[in-house]
Amino acid sequence: MSRLDVLDWRRRTAALYAAVRAAPDPATGHGLWRAGRDELFATHPASPLAPERRAAFTGLPVAPYDPALRAEVAVEDAPPQRHDVATGTDGTVHLERVGRVRLPDVGTLDVWWLDQYGGGLFLPLRDPGPGYGGGRYLLDTVKGADLGGRDGRLVVDLNFAYAPSCAHDPAWACPLPPPGNVVDVPVVAGELAAP
Template structure:
């Protein structure tokens, strides 16, 4: 499992590098969608079990909406907050480092994951959670795992079209950090990965 997981992470890193280098955001999104479906459907470290992979035809995805892409300044004038999050690997510590404002969607807290290396973590639980998307929310950025759309000078590229489901959406054996209070908004974000018509992958 260790070397196949290394391969998974290398492929994810390459995929997001290709997205950042794409000629335009929508073509980058198309690359990402195709690449993510390929990983989920065939990679040995896919969160889908073997039976689910055998019948997998792709994750339902909302059409690309260019209005949902933001080059957002990170407001670092926030009260420090630290959260302990239980996971299957002994837990995770999140440190709030700022907020981003994403148009009508509103403000979301930006977190730094503690531990070796660390990274920016930006989850989202919007008004679609529990109906057309996973009830615990989705991820927008998780740079420790290479889910990074770029940004310079204290800004982050946040594209809601790249909202993706965490592994626990696909199999209950996974434990995932979910969206804290500051990452929950009532607005329905019709973008990114959706649940299958059955409402569940298992």
């Protein structure tokens, strides 16, 4: 895998999320997301699945779409906080808290800005449910994983929670959710476990 492969992966991910945002309804967008992610995992050179695992790959385990798990939420003020995450291969990832969102029936999650070249919003989640134990991502705009929003609000849809690449291959480095992104409520939505 080359760096140009990773670039192409990011471009395709951004295009996939653009198609999701343009879908006529969230459930249709979710179907596009599932099919697009499965295709990338099965066929792309930058897939976090090792080539020998791709041959037997039949799709990521994803819960059925539940419209009750989608919300457009305000980004509320929160005291500034810096969180530096040592990732090994990627060095230290610097996060700056820009606010919080409140998700119905889940709780409050910190919204972070990746304080590095290019920046981007980052909204991870760790819960005791059947997802990847290290946590999942809801938004990661550096990689194009963005469901939209406007006027200080973000679309946060738990149906789109996904495990980072490091859940599938330890060669990848991923920042895991800081304490303000850990909840006690199981979230049975999105990608449920690494295959």
